[in-house]
Amino acid sequence: MVVGILQLELFIEGATSLKDKRRVVRSLKDRLHNEHRVSVAEVDRLDEHTVAILGVALVSSSVPVAQRVLDKMLDWIRLGRDYTLRDHKLEILSGQ
Template structure:
């Protein structure tokens, strides 16, 4: 049985955040929204002390690479449309 692990890194710019509290509110909202809608693991992995930037990692495991890739692409689309943060860059890795 083949197991596929997709790891998606999303880098955001948070223009409206004037403090770490503002940033954490935006990041938590995004993470909670993803976790509620999809079967993924989500964590903020870089720039925790920078209130203007956030890097979020999203991991998904499945047996069909095309399914995992499609689901992670939908997450990228959601990140682009998310109103509180601007997606600057994203990268998909296969493990």
Template sequence: MICELLIPGCRSLKEKRSQIKPLVERLHREFNVSAAEIDRLDSRDNTVIGCVMVSNQHAFSEKYMQQVIRFIEDHYQNLQIIHFRIEWY
């Protein structure tokens, strides 16, 4: 899954990373997915987070990634999801 996030009011890269790092760590802990900031690393007010998991059941994976998106929406109201997409390989 690739998720583009807006961080309104963020004034520095340090402030951005102080908000993104806990999100990435919590996604790993709560959902056991591999997550990382994968793009827009030098932008202070938006970022792209990538989350991956391995499963042999397409329906389960899709439902699980939808839960990740809902978790971000519910627990990180300071971040706005601009766009997300789920890819399968």
């Protein structure tokens, strides 16, 4: 079993309230889950309206598959219009 973990730090451009931030975060979380079948949660800086820290988890049967899916997600996330990807950390754990 292989677990891929991705932590994202996003700057939410134009967010003037937590409601604005939550709209952007919810949309991104739903899209990542629906298109890539990953688990996504906001994990830190919950009370800041311009910054979101998201955790993404993926279970796979192989390291190359996990790496490919996470890389594809990162490429797509970099194209976001409502936010800017400030930083990310990617880790793949293998139980083999």
